[in-house]
Amino acid sequence: MTTLLGVERTSLTDLEDESVHILREVVATFERPVLLFSGGKDSIVLLRLAEKALWPARVPFPVMHIDTGHNFPEVIEFRDRRVAELDVQLVVASVQASIDTGRVRERAGQSRNPLQTVTLLDGIATHRFDAVLGGARRDEERARAKERVFSVRDEFGQWNPRNQRPELWDLYNGRHAPGEHVRVFPLSNWTELDIWRYIRAERIEVPSIYYAHGRDVFERDGMLLAVTEWTQPRAGEVVRRETVRYRTVGDATCTGAVRSGAATVDEVVTETAVSTITERGATRADDRASEAAMEDRKREGYF
Amino acid sequence: MTAVIPGVEQSRLLRVATAGSVDDGKSTLIGRLLYDAKAVLADQLTAVQDASRRRGYPDADLALLVDGLRAEREQGITIDVAYRYFATAHRSFVLADTPGHVQYTRNMVTGASTADVAVVLVDARAGLIEQSRRHATIAALLGVGHLVLAVNKMDLVGWSEDVFDTILADFAALADRRGVRSWSAVPISALLGDNVVDRSANTGWYAGPPLLELLETLPVPGTDDPALGWRFPVQLVVRPRTAAYPDYRGYSGRVAAGTVRVGDAVTVLPAGASTTVVGIDTYDGPLDEAAAGRSVVLRLADDLDISRGDLLTGAGRPPAVTREITATVCWLATEPLAAGSRWRLRQATRDVRAVVTEVTSVLDVTTGESRPAGTLALNDIGTVTLRTAEPLVVDPYAASRRTGGLLLVDELTGASAGAGMVTEQRCPPGTD
Numbered sequence: 001m002t003t004l005l006g007v008e009r010t011s012l013t014d015l016e017d018e019s020v021h022i023l024r025e026v027v028a029t030f031e032r033p034v035l036l037f038s039g040g041k042d043s044i045v046l047l048r049l050a051e052k053a054l055w056p057a058r059v060p061f062p063v064m065h066i067d068t069g070h071n072f073p074e075v076i077e078f079r080d081r082r083v084a085e086l087d088v089q090l091v092v093a094s095v096q097a098s099i100d101t102g103r104v105r106e107r108a109g110q111s112r113n114p115l116q117t118v119t120l121l122d123g124i125a126t127h128r129f130d131a132v133l134g135g136a137r138r139d140e141e142r143a144r145a146k147e148r149v150f151s152v153r154d155e156f157g158q159w160n161p162r163n164q165r166p167e168l169w170d171l172y173n174g175r176h177a178p179g180e181h182v183r184v185f186p187l188s189n190w191t192e193l194d195i196w197r198y199i200r201a202e203r204i205e206v207p208s209i210y211y212a213h214g215r216d217v218f219e220r221d222g223m224l225l226a227v228t229e230w231t232q233p234r235a236g237e238v239v240r241r242e243t244v245r246y247r248t249v250g251d252a253t254c255t256g257a258v259r260s261g262a263a264t265v266d267e268v269v270t271e272t273a274v275s276t277i278t279e280r281g282a283t284r285a286d287d288r289a290s291e292a293a294m295e296d297r298k299r300e301g302y303f
Numbered sequence: 304m305t306a307v308i309p310g311v312e313q314s315r316l317l318r319v320a321t322a323g324s325v326d327d328g329k330s331t332l333i334g335r336l337l338y339d340a341k342a343v344l345a346d347q348l349t350a351v352q353d354a355s356r357r358r359g360y361p362d363a364d365l366a367l368l369v370d371g372l373r374a375e376r377e378q379g380i381t382i383d384v385a386y387r388y389f390a391t392a393h394r395s396f397v398l399a400d401t402p403g404h405v406q407y408t409r410n411m412v413t414g415a416s417t418a419d420v421a422v423v424l425v426d427a428r429a430g431l432i433e434q435s436r437r438h439a440t441i442a443a444l445l446g447v448g449h450l451v452l453a454v455n456k457m458d459l460v461g462w463s464e465d466v467f468d469t470i471l472a473d474f475a476a477l478a479d480r481r482g483v484r485s486w487s488a489v490p491i492s493a494l495l496g497d498n499v500v501d502r503s504a505n506t507g508w509y510a511g512p513p514l515l516e517l518l519e520t521l522p523v524p525g526t527d528d529p530a531l532g533w534r535f536p537v538q539l540v541v542r543p544r545t546a547a548y549p550d551y552r553g554y555s556g557r558v559a560a561g562t563v564r565v566g567d568a569v570t571v572l573p574a575g576a577s578t579t580v581v582g583i584d585t586y587d588g589p590l591d592e593a594a595a596g597r598s599v600v601l602r603l604a605d606d607l608d609i610s611r612g613d614l615l616t617g618a619g620r621p622p623a624v625t626r627e628i629t630a631t632v633c634w635l636a637t638e639p640l641a642a643g644s645r646w647r648l649r650q651a652t653r654d655v656r657a658v659v660t661e662v663t664s665v666l667d668v669t670t671g672e673s674r675p676a677g678t679l680a681l682n683d684i685g686t687v688t689l690r691t692a693e694p695l696v697v698d699p700y701a702a703s704r705r706t707g708g709l710l711l712v713d714e715l716t717g718a719s720a721g722a723g724m725v726t727e728q729r730c731p732p733g734t735d
Contacts, residue, residue, distance in 0.1 A: 011316055011395055013597075020598035021557045024538040028611055028652070052586040053598070056551055057543035138386045142368070145385040148413075152717070162374060162382055165719045166409040166635050168416035169708045170557070171649050175717030189316075189397060191388045276345045295373055 012198055016049065019186040021170060022149060023053035023133070026184050027060060029174050030131035033184075034091070034124075036303065037063035039079035040249040041206050042135030045195055046187060048204055050133070051086065062089035064129075066120050066303075068112040069096040070230050070252040078207040093123030111254035117302045121157040124181055131174065133184050134303050139191045140279065143295035149188050155179035157301030192247075192279050193272050200265045212245045212263040223256030247279040317523060318397045320414045320447070322438035323424030325403035328455045332424060332493035333387060333400045334365025339500035340515060342389035343368060382407055384414040393519040405434055408682040409635035412441060412722055416708075419523055421447045422514070423474075427460045427490075431473045437668040439474070440684065443481035444631055444724060446704055449521055450478065452488040453514060458495055462505040480671045489514050527595065528702035532619020533561030536651035536706070537611055541600055553584060553600040554609060559651065559705035560698075563601065564592040567617045571609055572696040573624045579604040580617075595705075612653040614696040614706070622698045622706060627660075630709060630723035631700075632687045634679040640687065640711075640721060641678045648691055650709040656692040657711070663688065679721075687723065700724035 026033050035050060037043045050059050065079060083090045095115050098104045103122060104115045124132060138145045148164050150172040165173055174182045187195075199206060217224045217240060218233040224244060225231050230253050233239050244257035245268075262271045294302075321329040334351075337343050343351075347368060355364045368387075375382050387398040399414035415421055421442035425435050442450055452474045460466045467490045478486050489498055490506050491514060497503035498513045511517070541553040567580045582602035583590040593599045601615065609615075616622060634640050640662060648657035665676035665685040679685045700707030701724075711721040 014316055017557060017596055017598040021538070024555055024598070028539050053555075054541075055586040055600075056545070056548045056553075056584075057541055058545065139388045142385065145387060146383045164383060164410070166413045166722060167719070168413060168710060168722045169704060170417075171708065171710050173649065173710060173712055173717065173719045175647070175712055177717065189386070189388070278344050278346055 019049045020053040022186040023050050026131050032129050033061040033131040034129040035063045035133040039075040046135040059088050062091050064091040066116045067092050067094050068251040074207045074209050093119045095119045113251045113254050121301050131182050136185050137187050137190050141294045150174050151183040153181050159298050196269045196272050209246045212261050215244050217242050228252050316395050318418045319420045320399040320418035321422050324434035327424040327426045328493045329424050330366035334368040335493045335499050383410045415442050415445050418447045420449045422451045422453050424453045424455050427454050427456045430470050433669050440668050443483045450486040454490045457490045458492045464508040527560045533563045533617045534559040534706050535615040537613045553602045555600045557598045558593050558595050560595050560703045562594040569615050572614045573694040576607050622696050624694050626691045626694050629688050629727040630725050632721045632723045634683045634721050636720035639678040639680050647712040647714050657689045660690050661688040697725050
């Protein structure tokens, strides 16, 4: 019997069935798929769905983490434990290495988030991955709302939103030329609330920072940043001990916490259901840069 | 057919696509629907208000909520489908806001192909123009279960019942010709919000519900023919060869039609071998049955030669096994489709070479008449005959979307060039 019970069974089962079908299509039609795994909630759900899609066989492809070097220790610990449990290969593509080899230049006082694109594309090229599975959802951001489930990237890794392939029914077309690759988004039709309802229904473990905890934080640009070795308060920024949690987990220098007392999965589901602000609007400095911040990064090859 | 799990309340997603010409107000309608249904979050609204002010608009332009690309906002048009998600107390929705411009018909087709309901928006001042007819026709051909005619900008025609009735009569004729049995009509103003979420005080002559209430209460329309029996296109052969499952052999896939049950007789197509279902497995444990839409693994009584692209089926009307099919094709590539051209054909989990034997006719979307034609140009809809290198296992699209739909893919560029809906399958003597 499934672990999904009652009313939640139907709409979550629909989403699960769709994602499982997409994941199996990837395994059937690509030579070298990889799943982007950051230890964030969406990639955790995606990895669980991959496990389900291929059961009772093992997940046959590696997972890749684009590591900015600015990590929450709880997340890295979680990542390593989950990879060991599933006995999958972990590829770490390091932004620090890209900086050290001169592929990208770090700008003082700015997040490493935009630098990830180069590291990601280099990682894809080095390992000759032809399908890159990501946990992006269309409800996250309006440029993402335009993305196909199978999204072809040219040999420069670029997305051309004005010329996307038609995508009909559940016939996904992954044909591509050598040097090109296909981004695949099995969670396209999930919302943030669906992700949390699924985490609850499936009793999926996520890193502890998704739940309310005490943390030293300070306010910058309207966001609550944690005090870490890379993010220190500037003059005039006051550090306070607050009860917070994270709604998204990314680079520690540009991911903000939210004030929240939601300490259990039930409380997080309730909080998400009544939230009046989007997860990226609440917590991601990188999306606030301009009206088309996400589209511009996506065109260049970002997640 | 929509799967019903006994004893479990149905709260399935309703997939809604908008259709209609450019400037008929589709993005504004979705923006209005989201806004009035309180599905717009504070930061999204602030961003739209700021952007509207920068552009010098007097009020917040709700279309900016869905027009996610820079080029769309610059030109005030929708280029590609935007998907939006929202839920009311009654139902969860996926809204596909599709482009109206004829140049982006391929994206409209994308949005409508998975829709349960299409809302065809029409400007009350213009009536059913060619592009509205094209979209309504495509939605009908794609087998969208229910069409809603939303006559927009009613404020600009003085809320005239006569204007509404004239457009309604035009639409009724089109629906009748295309065999659309299930449809409804609503007079609205997307800009002002009349009859979108809240009932309008300006349309006393209209007795029906506002658009949102209509969408909340529509039964999820089924499209597949229940006489068909079940269909199971094989995605992968599952052979783990692990310590826990040394001898396991199963076939993973998504039930394309009907309901498969343990103990059912199975025919493997195109080969024709017979066996029995001995198990329906999932990560969460075994099932007694799996209905259309479920992703599962089937175990069979006999070890047969079965691989990806094969189709398993049970009792009921069998699919056709054929190398020759006739399909209604929406042509989505710049290069015209002509007889003699070669393509990769994708259908269910099959991927075969195909040649166009004949382009028979093209549909005039304004008159609804077919006329003879030798080629299909970009955005044309026509009747095409194809021959494949290996047999297909197909159903008429009208009976089963998932086994009757096909894609024509350009072998060189990989582009999805055309979408086809099987109308007939012929099994000429001497072949297969």
